[in-house]
Amino acid sequence: MVSGKQEGRIKAVLFDFDGTLSTLRAGWEETMVPLFKEAIIGSHQLTAEQSSELDQEIAGYIDQSTGIQTIYQMQWLAEKVKEKGWNPEVKGEWEYKAEYNRRLLLHVDERIRGLQTGKYRPGDFLIKGSEHILELLHQQAIPMYIASGTDHPDVVNEAEVLGVRHYFKEIAGAPVGRADCSKEKVISDLLAQGDLQSEGLAVIGDGKVEIRLAKENGALALGLASDEDKREGLNAVKVERLQAAGADWIAGDFTDTAQWMQWLGLDAELE
Known part of the structure; x- marks a missing residue:
């Protein structure tokens, strides 16, 4: 499942939201x-x-x-x-x-x-290790984006209540009342930026849609085969789905920070 270390420093990271970072919609x-x-x-x-x-x-x-x-x-x-x-x-x-x-x-x-x-903590509904990886990327000034098939106001609100909204340069959910494909639009817009080549973009998600889009656009495709109930470890069904979509590498969570940062071509030393 590993295709090799990312060649050069990643310039931007695009995350899916539900099942990749958040488990608020698990089930x-x-x-x-x-x-x-x-x-x-x-x-x-x-x-x-x-x-x-x-x-x-x-x-x-x-x-x-x-x-x-x-x-x-x-x-x-x-x-x-x-x-x-x-x-x-x-x-x-x-x-x-x-x-x-x-x-x-x-x-x-x-x-x-x-x-x-206060009945729950944000960590109760975040994939394990996600807060740490977001903080590391933020410290290294890597622009981060969210693209989701969930309605835009809901994604923004859920990122806010989970305490992660401030990490993202842009959050793009599904336009309310319109059938636009927000994931395709965000990825296309990123690739259209003059200072961002496709090999400088990493896409991280638990669904085959974002992985397929990443591969089609020459971006690094990292699969997150999350077990949404445990918030850690691999979900075998997702592993199979992500392999079929062509993911360059697959993990179940973000707890192995050093490995994630290696594949992104970044230092894991900042804390």
Whole structure:
């Protein structure tokens, strides 16, 4: 999984957010799966075989679409409801997204309230070692960016409550009410900067979307196969996904600071 040490000093680092730095939204799949199944089936009665096949189809799609903007996942849902024809009530993708966000935010908002009241600490929802690596990059004046498929105001707010917002030169989430691909835009904008060559950019993420974009643009692609429940160690499913996307190197967390800094072509001595 290791392609070799980064040639030269990294000039900028682009992070994915959910699952890469933050675990505030951990468990989103458990929210999306039942929503998808309910919307597709409606009141229709499936056979055991049909139910099993649908479960596999939904799980397969969610796995391969991890990292894209939520609205695209909801477009798939709307098309699938029409295709199956079991549920006569076919809603638009924005309606499905609103219901998904409502359900997901029941859990996320509880965690945010806990952070605001002192019930939780930011470290309870950050991948282990992330605060240290961000501080080291900050000390070495490396510009850092976040690109996320989550709605922009939510990403900014969640970075704020986790105490990491100040590290980032720019945070780009999904534009509210628009189906733009924020990750592609941020990476393209970075590469368009006159003083930044593609080999000077590192992209760190737990989804195949950002890893694929990094490889397509000649950037260093570092996979973060995080176990979001433990916040450390490797998630085998993510390892396989990131390997398939072509990640140059894969880790489960940021605790091995020296190794991370080596791959970024930076000193790990500043503390």
